[in-house]
Amino acid sequence: MWPFDCYPEAKLDDLFEQYDYIVAGGGTAGCVLANRLSADTSNTVLLIERGPRADSWAAPELGRPLLLFSGGALGGTSRINQMLYSRGLPAEYNSWAEDGREGWGWKDMEPYFIKSERALDLKGEGIHGTDGEWRNRSLGDFQFKGFNEAVAASEAVGLPYIPDINSPTHPPFGCGRLYFTIDEKSKRSSSYHAFLPTSLARARRKNLHICTNALVEKVDVERLPDGRCIARGVTLLRREARTRRRGSMSAQRERSISISGIGPSEHLKEHGIAVVKDLPAVGSNLEDHFGVSVGFFIPMKDSLLSLRTQPLRFLIELIKYIIWGSGWLLGPVLQLAIFANSRMLDATGKPTRLENASEEKLPDIEIMPMAYASHDEPTPMDRGMFSFLNVLLHPKSKGTLRLSSSDPRAPLVIDPRYLSNPDDYVPLRASLKLSLRLRDEMRARGYGLEDWLQPQSESDTDLDDYIRRYNRTTYHYSSTCRMAPKDDLGGGGVVDDELRVYDIENLRVADTSILPRVLGTHLQAPAVAIGEKCADMILSSKRQ
Known part of the structure; x- marks a missing residue:
């Protein structure tokens, strides 16, 4: 770590007995939640992250089961990803609203993207935020010749160049x-660096406790005589932390929820976990x-x-980066996206059915x-090498996604x-x-x-x-705590439209696991918007 950085991290032995809010998981959305909930200094907030702060030259921990990666540090996967900022088209969110997800249409979500954003390149009025903490920018001219050639090829086959892929008016x-x-100094702007920088953590150290390398074993749920279940706090490796009577818990992902006895009952019983709530x-x-x-x-x-x-x-390239903050070492090796709907393409793959384009509100391939x-x-x-x-x-x-053991440390x-x-x-x-x-x-x-690596022919x-052989994940995991009715025919839900876990009071989930279905875009920006919206809902409920 930097020798003079003195980031104020809380020790387990120094935690309060009670907090107004506990955020279990300091990932991409968790850092946003901790920032917004602690802005009012009368609110006491505890942020718990199982990984380190990791503000050093070393990379944050990578979880690697079956080549599936996630970031294990404050800021979560925003510390290790390709740093892509893309929101997705309005039709994605409007489809949720059409399915009954109240408050999740594009006009509901757009303000949360704008709130956190500080766009360093594009200043489109009403489209981009300029006062938020979270920087984004382009890299200027394409850094590799092949990208310019790919743009020209796309335009030649009928796929136009889109000046701003985050504009809500661009075609699908x-x-x-x-x-x-990436910020003005050509540094990664993770959600940790944007929302929990050293200056903010120091200023709020009295009411915001950031506890890293701390394992949440389970959420503590109390069953009342009338049958209601209320999340009261969390059990950590060596002690407990509780919320106040009107406090709130926010968890990230499903591990701590399942180990707490909330999940598919038969699966929980297999691991000797007492069932608190059967949520398949x-x-x-x-x-x-x-x-x-x-x-x-x-x-x-x-x-x-x-x-x-x-x-x-x-x-x-090293000299370019050190002196001017430019060049190939700036980071991203992905600088261009080409997107279409497969129903626009003819049998050879050319987009010759453009007359149908207006009927397709969303791309299905990128x-x-x-x-x-x-x-x-x-x-x-x-x-x-060059590839698509x-x-x-x-x-x-x-x-x-299932538990392998009742031990929260188990993969x-x-x-x-x-x-x-x-x-x-x-x-x-x-x-x-x-x-x-x-x-x-x-x-x-x-x-x-x-030609190097292509299908033998274009037969089905x-x-x-070829598809079965040369494939990979793109690390956009979602929907394992999806926002939907409990008995939804699309697979059932875990949280309601306020991100509250069904039948468990004071417990919400806020990350990409709540997506009703995976968005047709990169998930970093939506994760931050979810954190923003969840914080707003929590604070609004407090004021009621």
Whole structure:
């Protein structure tokens, strides 16, 4: 850690007996919650994070079961991700409202995106925030030649360039520059750095206690004589922390909820956990954006791989970053997104059915060009790489997340069940074909993409074989504590429209696990908006 940083962290032995609010989990949304709930200094707030603060040159802890990653530090996955800032289209949120999720339409959610945002590039009136804590910006010109070529190819096949992919008025198909949570000094702006910086933690140290490397064993739930259940606090590894009578608990993810006896009753009994509330949807309905990569050889000078194979190139980029805060070492290797609806594409993958575009409110596929190999297969080191990562934005396959033990330190059992619904193959086939058409256009413009990793043919059989072989997660896990009616036919719900866990008073969930279904976008910005909205709901209920 920096030698003079003196971040005020609370020790277990120094915690209060009671707090107004306890936030169990200091992830992407948890840092927002802790910030907003503690703004009123009359509120006492305890933030508990099982990982470290990790404000050092070392990377935060990575959880890696089956190549599924998450960040284990204050700020959660916002400490290790690609720093992408994307909100998703209004139609995503409006579909929730149409399904009965009161207060979750676009007009309800847009103010929460604007509240936290400080857009350093785009200042669109009424679209972007400029006074929030959380910085985002573009990287200026594309840093790799292949990205400019991909834009030209997209426009050539009929997918227009979108100046601002976070504008609520852009069409649901096209290509656009990505924006990143990077500050004015070219540093990562994680939710920890944005919402719980040292200056804020010091200023609020009397009413905001930040306790890291502390394991929440369970949420303490009291059953009253009339049958009601109320969350009273949490049990930590060595002591308890309680909320006041009118206090509130907010948990992140489902591990601490399940171990507390809230979840599928038979599963809890298997691990000897007393059932407090049978909620079958806890840990079910797991959704993720599933990706399939196609790869090409390109000149080494155009590939990120040259940083490893050409010491002079690395030295030049290092100097650029240290002196000007620019260049390839700024961070993101993903700078462009191409998106479409597969129903717009013809049998060859070209978007020739544009007359149907107005009928499709949402894209179902995203193609991410990258100047390196975007799959998990071994790659040669003597050739430059370029790839298209084809991402399924609205999967129908659903997985599960389960306990392996009643021990809160034990790893979870995660079964994503990718491709368990055969309908997911259809848009992926279309996306692969579109990637190959973009390849053709780039070649026609004179950019040399040499085939390396593609399907044997464009038949359904070969495409499906390829999809099953060259796939990966994109780390967008969601919906395991979904916001829906308890008996919802889409898989059941865990929290109501106020993010309150069903039949457990004083307990809410606030992170991407509450999504009714995975959003067709990168989930970092929505996670912060969820934290903002949850804090607003908690504080509003206090004022009533």
